[in-house]
Amino acid sequence: MKLKKQFLAVLAVGLLVGPVCAQERVERPKLVVGLMVDQMRWDYLYRFYDRYGEGGFKRLLGEGFSCENTYIPYVPTYTAIGHSTVYTGSVPAIHGIAGNDFIIQQTGQRMYCTQDDDVDGVGTDSDAGKQSPRNLLASTITDQLKLATNFRSKVIGIAIKDRGGILPAGHFADAAYWFEGNSGDWVSSSFYMQELPDWVKQFNTQKLAEKYLQQDWNTLYPIDTYVQSIADDNAYEATYRGEEAPVFPKKLGTLVKDNGLGMIRATPFGNTLTLDLAKAAISNEQLGHNTDGVTDFLCVSLSSTDYVGHQFSVNAIEIEDTYLRLDKELEAFFKYLDSQVGAGEYTLFITADHGASHNPLFFMDKRGNAGYFDERNALSGLNELLEKEFGQEKIVRSLMNYQVHLNYETIHANNLDEDDIKERAVKFLRTLEGVAFVTDMEKASTSSIPERIRERIVNGYNPKRSGCIQVILEPQWYSGSPRSRGTTHGTWASYDAHIPFVMMGWGIKHGTTNRETHMTDIAPTIAALLHIEEPNGNIGQPVQEVLGR
Numbered sequence: 001m002k003l004k005k006q007f008l009a010v011l012a013v014g015l016l017v018g019p020v021c022a023q024e025r026v027e028r029p030k031l032v033v034g035l036m037v038d039q040m041r042w043d044y045l046y047r048f049y050d051r052y053g054e055g056g057f058k059r060l061l062g063e064g065f066s067c068e069n070t071y072i073p074y075v076p077t078y079t080a081i082g083h084s085t086v087y088t089g090s091v092p093a094i095h096g097i098a099g100n101d102f103i104i105q106q107t108g109q110r111m112y113c114t115q116d117d118d119v120d121g122v123g124t125d126s127d128a129g130k131q132s133p134r135n136l137l138a139s140t141i142t143d144q145l146k147l148a149t150n151f152r153s154k155v156i157g158i159a160i161k162d163r164g165g166i167l168p169a170g171h172f173a174d175a176a177y178w179f180e181g182n183s184g185d186w187v188s189s190s191f192y193m194q195e196l197p198d199w200v201k202q203f204n205t206q207k208l209a210e211k212y213l214q215q216d217w218n219t220l221y222p223i224d225t226y227v228q229s230i231a232d233d234n235a236y237e238a239t240y241r242g243e244e245a246p247v248f249p250k251k252l253g254t255l256v257k258d259n260g261l262g263m264i265r266a267t268p269f270g271n272t273l274t275l276d277l278a279k280a281a282i283s284n285e286q287l288g289h290n291t292d293g294v295t296d297f298l299c300v301s302l303s304s305t306d307y308v309g310h311q312f313s314v315n316a317i318e319i320e321d322t323y324l325r326l327d328k329e330l331e332a333f334f335k336y337l338d339s340q341v342g343a344g345e346y347t348l349f350i351t352a353d354h355g356a357s358h359n360p361l362f363f364m365d366k367r368g369n370a371g372y373f374d375e376r377n378a379l380s381g382l383n384e385l386l387e388k389e390f391g392q393e394k395i396v397r398s399l400m401n402y403q404v405h406l407n408y409e410t411i412h413a414n415n416l417d418e419d420d421i422k423e424r425a426v427k428f429l430r431t432l433e434g435v436a437f438v439t440d441m442e443k444a445s446t447s448s449i450p451e452r453i454r455e456r457i458v459n460g461y462n463p464k465r466s467g468c469i470q471v472i473l474e475p476q477w478y479s480g481s482p483r484s485r486g487t488t489h490g491t492w493a494s495y496d497a498h499i500p501f502v503m504m505g506w507g508i509k510h511g512t513t514n515r516e517t518h519m520t521d522i523a524p525t526i527a528a529l530l531h532i533e534e535p536n537g538n539i540g541q542p543v544q545e546v547l548g549r
Helices: 002-022 057-063 079-088 141-148 162-169 198-205 208-212 252-259 261-266 269-284 304-312 317-342 360-365 375-390 408-413 418-430 441-446 451-460 519-530
Strands: 031-037 065-071 101-104 109-112 155-159 175-180 185-189 296-302 346-351 371-373 396-398 403-406 435-440 469-473 477-479 501-505 511-518
Touching: 031 079, 031 162, 031 317, 057 317, 057 501, 065 519, 079 141, 079 162, 079 519, 141 155, 141 296, 141 519, 155 162, 155 269, 162 175, 162 296, 175 269, 185 198, 198 269, 208 261, 208 269, 252 261, 261 269, 261 304, 269 296, 269 304, 269 317, 304 317, 317 346, 346 519, 360 371, 375 396, 375 418, 403 418, 418 435, 418 469, 435 441, 441 451, 441 469, 451 469, 501 519, 511 519
Parallel strands: 031 296, 031 346, 065 511, 155 175, 155 296, 371 477
Antiparallel strands: 065 501, 101 109, 175 185, 346 501, 396 403, 403 469, 435 469
């Protein structure tokens, strides 16, 4: 009788415990892949649409969900800020990445966004390895995934640009890798590891950068079919070092002697190299095959689109060809994910860190309003004025990021009136050609500036890392000179601030929305998909229309 009672007691416990042990996990994809296409204007989804194949951009739009009116909600619109904002759901005012470079206002020290002098390079002895995410003040969606799974998820960041791999991967990443131009190798830092994994070492031994640069860069299709682009030889494009004219075919095997292996950045083959490493990471790190059944996250930034854009500009055949080649690269990458992780088992999103302007000279030649803001002359003129008024030289350190950065050491040492200095500076800058608005950052919320721009100024202002005055240029104006070739970005205007945001795969509906969404909405949308906490500085909202589960 006693044994029977013991058996019944054990059976009862088993019945109670059994359902707890057998309960289902939260439904999540095996892998999330974030693809940032550096400098991809939203209209590139459609500008070359009729030339795309079925498996790349068209597959994204045909199977996925596109937020057609996604905007960057801050100024200035630069690479490091964009990568940080996509993954934090936050803005420079909170996450602290106020530019690719910014000034620590208290000390006047110029700081690169991922600069970390307390770490060492891994795979390199150069300063290229002294990088980490420590300057990023907010958590990323990748950090939140790590926290949600008790650090069982794997997170890896990959980009030719250090900032493109480091900032998305966040503070808790297993690894971030970036490209070193001198050696042609992929490197990391001691923030993540003490030595490169064997698979990365093996990847580097293939010398793929050298191999890709031994071929000519010719157009993928007959050059006369590139009707979305202007003539091949024109006045708006820059050349590679040693090149007589910026025309096809580009003899990379010869040009690499003068430009070094870093030249691959400004060719479409830099994207090929990046996706090669991404595939190797999926295979060797078994991303999407976590033995605990938790979600992994791969952050990939395709940087070459930015380098090509800066050199050749929006209307160049080089840009059209780069996107046609990227379309084929994406098709191959999606097929790789289908085979390695499983079709429908991963979630992928594609977006951009910023867009790009038409070359101002091109715009002017077409009789449009455009021009160049001469930052050097503006700084010189401003300092001359302030010296006359206040008796001190170089009161303004810089106009970097379209902002006035004051020399507080000089101001405090000489008991100068900061408010008076700012007032004089604002009045002077408003008189300059091409300047639309100028505002004291502390008064921006009440200034006579259109609300849309005013909000972006406020969101972009970090008092410890931003300048104290914001300059807003007229449309199609940017910092440079008539000698400037190619293009750039950094302004509030739609060509810089309107970006693609398309999601595809596990948990994603098919469709589109034309309501306004924001770069800050991407991270909370992924958080909602994964049922995890949003990043700790997030100000965005989930795009509910995207989610299918």
